[in-house]
Every structure is written in structure tokens, then in C-alpha cells.
Amino acid sequence: MKKDIDFQKVTGVKIAIAKEETSNGPEWAVYLINLNLIELKTVMITSKGYGELQGESKKTSTLRHMIDELGPQAVAKVEPIDPALFALTNEFWVSYYILDQIFDKKFIFTSGSFDPGFIQLIPEIGLEGVLHS
Numbered sequence: 001m002k003k004d005i006d007f008q009k010v011t012g013v014k015i016a017i018a019k020e021e022t023s024n025g026p027e028w029a030v031y032l033i034n035l036n037l038i039e040l041k042t043v044m045i046t047s048k049g050y051g052e053l054q055g056e057s058k059k060t061s062t063l064r065h066m067i068d069e070l071g072p073q074a075v076a077k078v079e080p081i082d083p084a085l086f087a088l089t090n091e092f093w094v095s096y097y098i099l100d101q102i103f104d105k106k107f108i109f110t111s112g113s114f115d116p117g118f119i120q121l122i123p124e125i126g127l128e129g130v131l132h133s
Contacts, residue, residue: 010105012036015092016122017081017109018129030078030092033124034070043067043096045078051088051111058088070096075125086114107132 012035019026030047034040045067049060063079070076081090092107112118113130122131 007104008101010094010103013040013094013096013103013105014124014131014133015094015107015109016125016127016129016131017090017114018122018125018127020127028081028083028129030081031122031125032067032070032076032078032094033122034072034074034076035124036098037072038098039072039074040070040096040098041068043070043076043094046093047079047091049085049088049090053087060085060088083114087111 014033014035016031016033017028018031019028032043032045043066045065046062047065048062049058051058065078067076078092086109088111090109092109093104094107095102095104097103109130109132113132118130119128120131121128
């Protein structure tokens with residue numbers, strides 16, 4: 001059971017939602033950033049959105065992504081994200097191994113996370129967006 005697993009504190013791993021300018025206009029995506037000096041193995045990312053829009057309860061599909069290995073100080077593009085979902089709470093649950101130890105963390109972006117004052121340059125990916133650590 002999950003309560004029996006000794007999860008260590010997550011450090012050096014961040015999630016960013018950032019905007020890239022393309023020939024088709026701005027495209028937003030979710031990125032996993034590993035700032036550690038060691039690779040992450042068997043990375044599992046689960047994402048979902050939920051909240052209220054125009055007085056109605058809304059939920060997105062749950063998406064799951066697997067990355068076999070994310071090298072030291074590396075970045076992985078996880079999934080595109082529609083800016084219409086910024087009005088919801090967006091949750092990303094990340095689990096991975098370093099050596100034989102499992103790590104687990106939930107990253108939550110609320111609708112207020114995308115206010116213009118929170119948009120910043122994210123040096124690790126060279127794009128503007130919102131960073132959560």
C-alpha cells in the first residue's frame with residue numbers, strides 16, 4: 001500500500017507550463033525539468049484538470065505519460081495544453097526513481113497561476129510561462 005512506501009522529499013524537479021511561438025501562433029505545453037545531477041528513471045506523470053466553469057463542474061480526462069529516463073539537468077516536453085484549461089485547476093502527479101528510491105510529488109496549478117504577473121521567463125527552457133517546484 002502507498003502508506004507503506006517511504007517516499008523521500010522531492011528536490012530539483014519542477015513542472016513548467018510555457019508558451020512557444022510557432023508559425024501557427026502561440027502553443028502552450030507542459031515540461032518536466034530535472035535540475036538534479038543524476039538521472040530520473042521510470043518517470044510517470046499523470047495529469048488532469050478540474051474545477052468550475054460558468055457555474056458547472058468540469059473535469060478533463062486523466063492523461064498518463066511515461067518517460068523511461070530523464071538525464072541529469074534535462075528537460076522533457078510532456079504534453080500540449082489548451083489555454084482554455086487555465087480556468088481550471090490543473091494537477092500533475094509525478095513519480096520517479098533515483099537509483100532504487102521512489103519519489104512522488106503532486107504539482108497543482110490553480111486558475112490564478114496564469115495571471116500575467118505570474119508569467120516569467122523560465123531559463124531552463126528559454127520560454128515564458130509558469131513554474132512550479
